[in-house]
Amino acid sequence: MSVNEHRPKPADLKFEILEGATTTSATFVFGDEDHTLGNALRHVLMQMPETDFCGYSVPHPSEPKMNLRLQTRDGVPAIDVLKRGLQDLVTICDILDEKLDAMGEPSDPAAPVDSDSMEV
Amino acid sequence: MSKHIFEMRGDAPHRVFSAAKPDPAERGLRYPEKVRRRLRMHCCKETPEELVFDLIGIDVSIANALRRIMLAEVPTMAIETVYMEMNTSIIFDEVLSHRLGLVPLNVDPRTFSEVETLRQKVLKEYTTRDGHKRVQNEEDAEEQETELLDENNTVVFRLHRRCVRPADADPAAPPYTEGVYSGHFEWIPQGTQAERFPDGLRPLHDDILLAKLRAGQEIALEMHCRKGVGKDHAKYSPVATASYRLAPRITLAQRVAGAAARELVAACPMNVFDIEDGEGEGEGGAVAVVARPRDCTMCRECIRPPGWAERVTLARESNHFIFSVEPCGALPARVIVKEAVRVLRAKAHGLLAYFEEVEKKRNLT
Numbered sequence: 133m134s135v136n137e138h139r140p141k142p143a144d145l146k147f148e149i150l151e152g153a154t155t156t157s158a159t160f161v162f163g164d165e166d167h168t169l170g171n172a173l174r175h176v177l178m179q180m181p182e183t184d185f186c187g188y189s190v191p192h193p194s195e196p197k198m199n200l201r202l203q204t205r206d207g208v209p210a211i212d213v214l215k216r217g218l219q220d221l222v223t224i225c226d227i228l229d230e231k232l233d234a235m236g237e238p239s240d241p242a243a244p245v246d247s248d249s250m251e252v
Numbered sequence: 253m254s255k256h257i258f259e260m261r262g263d264a265p266h267r268v269f270s271a272a273k274p275d276p277a278e279r280g281l282r283y284p285e286k287v288r289r290r291l292r293m294h295c296c297k298e299t300p301e302e303l304v305f306d307l308i309g310i311d312v313s314i315a316n317a318l319r320r321i322m323l324a325e326v327p328t329m330a331i332e333t334v335y336m337e338m339n340t341s342i343i344f345d346e347v348l349s350h351r352l353g354l355v356p357l358n359v360d361p362r363t364f365s366e367v368e369t370l371r372q373k374v375l376k377e378y379t380t381r382d383g384h385k386r387v388q389n390e391e392d393a394e395e396q397e398t399e400l401l402d403e404n405n406t407v408v409f410r411l412h413r414r415c416v417r418p419a420d421a422d423p424a425a426p427p428y429t430e431g432v433y434s435g436h437f438e439w440i441p442q443g444t445q446a447e448r449f450p451d452g453l454r455p456l457h458d459d460i461l462l463a464k465l466r467a468g469q470e471i472a473l474e475m476h477c478r479k480g481v482g483k484d485h486a487k488y489s490p491v492a493t494a495s496y497r498l499a500p501r502i503t504l505a506q507r508v509a510g511a512a513a514r515e516l517v518a519a520c521p522m523n524v525f526d527i528e529d530g531e532g533e534g535e536g537g538a539v540a541v542v543a544r545p546r547d548c549t550m551c552r553e554c555i556r557p558p559g560w561a562e563r564v565t566l567a568r569e570s571n572h573f574i575f576s577v578e579p580c581g582a583l584p585a586r587v588i589v590k591e592a593v594r595v596l597r598a599k600a601h602g603l604l605a606y607f608e609e610v611e612k613k614r615n616l617t
Contacts, residue, residue: 239295
């Protein structure tokens with residue numbers, strides 16, 4: 133190891149539910165995660181009809197932690213929604229993988245793809 | 253205009269967030285199914301140095317996750333430890349080691365595993381609380397941090413150069429020097445590596461100058477390479493850069509012809525517009541068309557003169573990403589993108605697996 137090498141310590145806990153959580157609203161703490169998973173997961177969770185509120189933050193850049201707040205509707209347990217959200221993210225990755233395999237040889241993108249008709 | 257298109261006007265972007273209008277065809281579908289319907293990928297350019305592709309119909313958060321992963325979390329192999337046996341050159345040991353670390357290697361990281369410490373190995377085998385205790389009870393903390401190196405996670409190179417002044421060298425010539433290059437690396441196969449890599453392992457380029465030696469100076473060292481990720485050190489990043497931009501959409505709201513068309517073509521520094529023969533006679537028949545919208549940098553030079561903002565609309569599509577991935581060489585760009593998707597999937601899947609394990613344990617007790 134070289135002289136001034138700094139290796140950040142990995143998080144103590146991979147996953148934790150912050151104190152004060154109820155069934156339908158909880159703050160989950162993800163160890164060793166950052167905006168990469170945080171924002172993607174937040175987006176996927178916000179697409180679910182059960183979600184009332186979802187937001188994430190990285191409390192401090194030198195702490196390997198990401199907080200995700202999730203509040204749900206109609207008494208659906210937040211942890212269940214989180215699991216479904218993760219499952220959805222896995223499915224989206226599978227779709228991306230499929231489309232990537234299907235991506236052909238380079239061709240001219242000039243033909244304008246009409247995204248007017250597409251609604252995301 | 254569709255809600256995915258936001259305008260770049262003279263002062264600022266407009267209508268960036270507009271209300272969603274649900275597509276009736278997607279009613280009742282779960283989100284991943286909607287993504288499956290919308291997602292499109294198109295390869296625009298592929299050379300060994302760069303891959304440009306369109307990713308259409310996905311949210312920015314996922315596109316950004318892929319970009320971040322390509323930069324910082326797709327693993328590659330790089331020199332991590334240097335054992336210096338002899339260094340009488342003028343370059344310091346630390347500086348030389350640092351330079352060596354940055355040398356890109358032509359080693360496929362997928363054929364190697366990551367280095368584990370004893371503590372990690374024990375924790376993996378005993379994911380229960382007992383495993384944790386067992387690690388903590390180990391008296392020798394240093395022993396816990398022992399890295400378990402073997403042929404599956406380490407590549408060894410040697411570098412030995414000694415500068416000898418040729419006997420017939422001209423005494424009046426400037427002092428004799430020799431360069432030490434990455435091509436001088438000698439691969440030392442470990443275990444079965446010689447059979448696994450019959451073509452040998454080597455740096456990607458042979459002409460990287462690492463140090464210079466005068467007559468009588470010598471460098472002798474051994475290097476251990478391991479798998480790592482870019483967030484640990486930039487030398488592990490598989491890409492020189494990976495970025496995306498939103499696809500420009502440029503439209504002419506009115507017919508621009510004659511002298512106005514020429515003015516428009518001349519105003520654009522990126523040469524986005526062309527003049528084509530349209531209907532009509534002579535001067536007025538030459539109309540401006542948007543020929544290369546992708547080249548637009550949104551400099552807004554074309555809408556700056558008074559009156560032009562009504563004729564030209566500059567906009568971007570917020571769900572159309574033009575990705576550009578420039579690999580360093582060890583992995584082709586397509587593989588890097590694929591690996592990035594795999595890493596993102598592993599993040600989500602790893603947490604699901606963790607929940608399952610916790611559930612199992614709870615049922616046991």
